[in-house]
Amino acid sequence: VDMSVFIPRLVEVYTVYEGIQYGLPWLGDAMIFPYNRQHFEDAGLDPAAPPTSWDQVVEMGHQLTTGERYGFSLMGGRQVQVMCTYAAALFAQDVNFYDDAGRPLFATPEGIAAMQTLADLVPISPPAAATWDIVAAAEAVAQGICSTEIQWPGILGTLLDPEAPVAGQMAYAPPPGRGPLGGWGAAISAYSQNKEATWLLMNYMTTPRIQKEYAARGYAITAEALFTDPEIQEIYPYAEAAGQAMATGYPWPRTQESVDVFTIMTEYCNAVVVGQEEPEAAARAMDAEVLQLRQERGLITE
Structure with a gap:
C-alpha cells in the first residue's frame, strides 16, 4: 500500500x-468554517479573508450581526456539539485536553480563554441558539439567518441545495487555528x-x-x-x-472514559452559554471534575 x-x-x-x-x-x-460571502460583502468585510483566529470570529461576528441577521450560529444546546465548539477554541491555541501526565488543561489560561470564547459567541448568535443542536445550527446558516458557523461537513447538505436561500453565497475555510x-x-x-x-x-x-x-x-x-x-x-x-x-x-483522546468526560464538558459549556456559570469558574470546575474522574480511574501518571 x-x-x-x-x-x-x-x-x-x-x-x-x-x-x-x-x-x-x-x-x-x-470541523470546518462555512461562511456567507454575501453577508461579508454586506458588512464591508472581505469575502476572500475569513477569520483566522477566534478573536476575529467574534469581532467579525459583531460586524455581521444586524437586524434579524446574526454573525454566528452556535450549537449551544446541552448536547455534545457545544463541547466540540469549546474544543475548537481550545485546539486553536495548540492545546489538547490533557498534559503528558493525563491531567486536564481546562483551567490553564488557554482553557479559560476557550470558555470565554464560547461566552463571546452568545451575543452574536440568535437567542434560541442556547438550545440548538447540530441540525438547528446548520439550518440557520442554510436559511441565511446566521452568517458563519464551525461545523462538521456531513451536516452541510442543505447548504449545497440549489434551492436553498443561500445558494451561491457560501464559502468554506478551515477552522481558525486548528480544530x-x-x-x-x-x-x-x-x-x-x-x-x-x-x-x-x-x-x-x-x-x-x-x-x-x-x-x-x-x-x-x-x-x-x-x-x-x-x-x-x-x-x-x-x-x-x-x-x-x-x-x-x-x-479526541483515545481513552475509555472519554464519553463521561464529554458529558461533564457538555454540562459546563452549556451552563456558560445560558448564563448559569461565568467562563473562568466553569472552566476551573470542569477541570476539577474531569481530574477527579481520571484519578479515580487510574489515568493520571505522576
Whole structure:
C-alpha cells in the first residue's frame, strides 16, 4: 500500500497506536468554517479573508450581526456539539485536553480563554441558539439567518441545495487555528479468520480511485489529492477546506472514559452559554471534575 497518497495526519491519527500501524485511513472528517460571502460583502468585510483566529470570529461576528441577521450560529444546546465548539477554541491555541501526565488543561489560561470564547459567541448568535443542536445550527446558516458557523461537513447538505436561500453565497475555510478531527480508520481484528481477504478489502476501499467513486455517494475521503480534485470539488465545494482542516486537526483522546468526560464538558459549556456559570469558574470546575474522574480511574501518571 502506498501510504503517501493519504493525508499524513490521518495516517498518524487513524491508524497508528503506540508507534505501530494497525490499519488504513478510511473516512476523513474534521470541523470546518462555512461562511456567507454575501453577508461579508454586506458588512464591508472581505469575502476572500475569513477569520483566522477566534478573536476575529467574534469581532467579525459583531460586524455581521444586524437586524434579524446574526454573525454566528452556535450549537449551544446541552448536547455534545457545544463541547466540540469549546474544543475548537481550545485546539486553536495548540492545546489538547490533557498534559503528558493525563491531567486536564481546562483551567490553564488557554482553557479559560476557550470558555470565554464560547461566552463571546452568545451575543452574536440568535437567542434560541442556547438550545440548538447540530441540525438547528446548520439550518440557520442554510436559511441565511446566521452568517458563519464551525461545523462538521456531513451536516452541510442543505447548504449545497440549489434551492436553498443561500445558494451561491457560501464559502468554506478551515477552522481558525486548528480544530477537532473526527473520522475513522479501517483495521483488522486480531480474531479475524480471514485476515488476508480483509486486508485486500481494506486496500481496495481506500485506494484513491475507489474513494473518488464512493465520494459521489456521500462518503468521506482520505486520499490527499482528492481534496483538490475538480470533480470532487464540484460535489463538495468545501473539500479543500476539509482537507486543510484534516491536515492539522487534533483528535479526541483515545481513552475509555472519554464519553463521561464529554458529558461533564457538555454540562459546563452549556451552563456558560445560558448564563448559569461565568467562563473562568466553569472552566476551573470542569477541570476539577474531569481530574477527579481520571484519578479515580487510574489515568493520571505522576
